[in-house]
Amino acid sequence: MEQLNRLGWAEGIAVRAFGVSVGVRVTDAAALREIVPLLPPGWRPAPPLVRVLYSYVAGGDGPRRGVRRMHLLYRGSALLAGEPAPEPVLDKLEVDLRQLVALASPNRVFVHAGAVGWNGRAILIPGRSVSGKSTLVAEFVRRRATYYSDEYAVIDRRGRVHPYAKPVSMRDFPGARPVDVPVSAFGGVAGTEPLPVGAVVVTGYRRGARFRPQRLSAGAGALELLQHSVAARYRPQRILPALGAATAGATVLRGPRGEAAEAAERILEEVGQE
Amino acid sequence: MNPLARGHGLVVQELEDELLLYDTKRHRAHHLNQTAALIFCHCDGVRTVAELAELLEAGAPLEARIAVVEETVRVLARKGLLKDPRMVAGVPRRKVLKLGAAALALPVIRSIVAPTPAYAQTALPNGAACTASSQCASGCCCNLITGAVCQDMVLCVPGCLG
Numbered sequence: 001m002e003q004l005n006r007l008g009w010a011e012g013i014a015v016r017a018f019g020v021s022v023g024v025r026v027t028d029a030a031a032l033r034e035i036v037p038l039l040p041p042g043w044r045p046a047p048p049l050v051r052v053l054y055s056y057v058a059g060g061d062g063p064r065r066g067v068r069r070m071h072l073l074y075r076g077s078a079l080l081a082g083e084p085a086p087e088p089v090l091d092k093l094e095v096d097l098r099q100l101v102a103l104a105s106p107n108r109v110f111v112h113a114g115a116v117g118w119n120g121r122a123i124l125i126p127g128r129s130v131s132g133k134s135t136l137v138a139e140f141v142r143r144r145a146t147y148y149s150d151e152y153a154v155i156d157r158r159g160r161v162h163p164y165a166k167p168v169s170m171r172d173f174p175g176a177r178p179v180d181v182p183v184s185a186f187g188g189v190a191g192t193e194p195l196p197v198g199a200v201v202v203t204g205y206r207r208g209a210r211f212r213p214q215r216l217s218a219g220a221g222a223l224e225l226l227q228h229s230v231a232a233r234y235r236p237q238r239i240l241p242a243l244g245a246a247t248a249g250a251t252v253l254r255g256p257r258g259e260a261a262e263a264a265e266r267i268l269e270e271v272g273q274e
Numbered sequence: 275m276n277p278l279a280r281g282h283g284l285v286v287q288e289l290e291d292e293l294l295l296y297d298t299k300r301h302r303a304h305h306l307n308q309t310a311a312l313i314f315c316h317c318d319g320v321r322t323v324a325e326l327a328e329l330l331e332a333g334a335p336l337e338a339r340i341a342v343v344e345e346t347v348r349v350l351a352r353k354g355l356l357k358d359p360r361m362v363a364g365v366p367r368r369k370v371l372k373l374g375a376a377a378l379a380l381p382v383i384r385s386i387v388a389p390t391p392a393y394a395q396t397a398l399p400n401g402a403a404c405t406a407s408s409q410c411a412s413g414c415c416c417n418l419i420t421g422a423v424c425q426d427m428v429l430c431v432p433g434c435l436g
Contacts, residue, residue, distance in 0.1 A: 103391050206414075206434055207427060219292030223305040223384060226294070232303070232388040236296035240287035244294060 001077040004055050015039055016046035018105040018154065022097060023050035028058035031086070038094040040101045041149075041166045052076065052100060054093060059084065075100075102152055102230040108162065109242045112228040113153040115161050117146035117191045118271060121198025122161040124153045124246075126228040132205035132260070134169050134178075139260035141168075141188030143268065148191045152230075157238070159245025161197060165190035199251040199271045200224060203263065206256040211263040213253035213270070218244075221252030277326070277347045278319030278357040297354065301388040304353060310381035313346045317356060323347065331379075346381040353385060401425075404435070 011032045012025035017040040024039075026032045035056065052075060059071035071089040073081040073096075081092040102110035114125040114133035123140065127133050134150040141147050149164035156162060168186070169178035183190055200221040203211065216224075222243040226232055229239050251271055257263035285296040293311040295304040306314055313326055326347075327339035334342075350356050404415035404424050415422050416430035427434060 219289040219305045236285045244287045
């Protein structure tokens with residue numbers, strides 16, 4: 001770390017997101033302009049004493065002709081990435097920042113899930129990457145649902161869902177690199193207020209499937225959310241009550257889905273019946 | 275020996291009449307439905323199996339209720355949720371039903387291994403063991419005879435799991 005500290009640092013930023021304070025310092029001031037859009041949703045400027053410090057060493061042309069320096073990223077003193085091009089290193093920084101906040105947030109439970117608001121209640125779609133969450137979230141937003149997140153449902157101890165309004169990550173096919181699409185492209189707006197949970201929908205895309213969900217109990221819904229909770233192993237004492245509060249009174253549906261439009265319509269019908 | 279619920283190393287969350295348990299030693303979470311939760315909560319080391327059976331709905335014959343409790347206690351012990359993990363001789367579920375337990379809400383205990391931070395969000399690659407298609411990057415958890423694994427949809431002859 002001492003060696004890192006001795007480098008010439010051109011600029012830095014300290015931010016706080018969901019109770020986690022993070023700093024990023026750079027050797028090239030221009031790099032900071034590229035980093036700011038990658039900071040976790042909901043960040044605010046914070047005092048410079050931070051919990052975790054990232055160091056970005058900009059690469060590029062070296063002192064001698066024909067020599068190029070790598071772009072390097074450190075978390076504390078640990079090297080996270082080193083690449084000849086800046087893009088993969090910045091991608092790594094973005095992902096690591098989000099995971100850090102999700103794992104370390106002292107007052108929020110981060111569940112890997114899509115989340116939208118509908119009639120004053122949140123619909124949660126827990127699932128791993130490439131399970132079709134973003135597609136279903138985009139479909140809800142096209143139907144005038146309020147966008148909360150396509151990555152994390154951020155739940156407080158009262159079970160309410162807070163906005164985590166990053167752009168929607170859409171893939172052309174499973175395994176393809178995701179492209180960020182602003183929610184306005186789907187004709188939607190992002191939510192600003194916390195919402196109680198109205199429904200938990202456990203589903204994944206299966207070609208040709210029709211969405212005929214099975215209704216589960218609130219407890220089964222809480223277990224499904226726990227299965228996708230980032231900090232499940234580290235803070236079960238805080239997570240279980242939050243998930244219990246979130247699923248109390250919520251409709252829990254489970255089943256594979258085919259096309260997002262058909263599933264969204266069916267889900268809204270089911271939620272509307274409550 | 276009368277069944278005694280484990281106290282240490284368990285985070286217990288009540289959800290109306292169900293229970294969510296987190297085993298901090300094994301990093302496993304368990305969801306107990308109403309019947310299983312009722313039995314678990316009364317496993318105090320004092321009540322006998324017959325006494326626990328009396329807590330269940332009186333609509334079913336006592337013999338069936340005892341069979342339900344024995345089966346529940348056996349499963350709780352197997353999952354490490356009782357203080358004395360020695361197995362209790364349980365009654366197979368089919369036999370429980372034959373005994374006339376249909377009038378009872380049968381106990382259900384569903385368990386998961388708590389995810390690591392990476393596993394909570396990462397899709398599984400092809401060849402990794404899976405239980406549902408939503409876990410796989412390919413979108414298909416192929417139900418092979420040798421066990422379910424992630425595989426490309428077009429290559430999955432037996433069909434993808436839900």
